[in-house]
Amino acid sequence: MTYLKAFIAGLTFPATVFPLVLLALWSAGKIAILEILPIYLAPLIWGVWNVLYFAVGKRCPVKNQNLRLWVTGAVLGFLLALCVVFVFKAPSVLFGITGYLQYVPLAMITIIYSILWRYVVKYFNSLLGLKDW
Numbered sequence: 001m002t003y004l005k006a007f008i009a010g011l012t013f014p015a016t017v018f019p020l021v022l023l024a025l026w027s028a029g030k031i032a033i034l035e036i037l038p039i040y041l042a043p044l045i046w047g048v049w050n051v052l053y054f055a056v057g058k059r060c061p062v063k064n065q066n067l068r069l070w071v072t073g074a075v076l077g078f079l080l081a082l083c084v085v086f087v088f089k090a091p092s093v094l095f096g097i098t099g100y101l102q103y104v105p106l107a108m109i110t111i112i113y114s115i116l117w118r119y120v121v122k123y124f125n126s127l128l129g130l131k132d133w
Contacts, residue, residue: 010050073117
């Protein structure tokens, strides 16, 4: 039951916010983002990542919960940013950004995800009664 709660806690935020973000981008004329199929899998990825946080993290030598949450979010953000920048080339396709500025999302997404994971996912984990060891 813990892993089901972790899955739900992980997917709650992106399942609520991502459709609004996609709608805002669509209304701004950035319809190319709607053609990127894996973006629709983001809530599921967040849910699975939270399950992995609870399943694998028990063996983590770092005992500070906040630091583990920062790192968990940063790793997920960096992996997804790699896909966004190098696989889907979203900065150049969606926004026309070329050169070295197209790599800014690598740092930006990593930082945003670590902040969201530390504050938002931690809140939903505690809301569902998930105790971090």
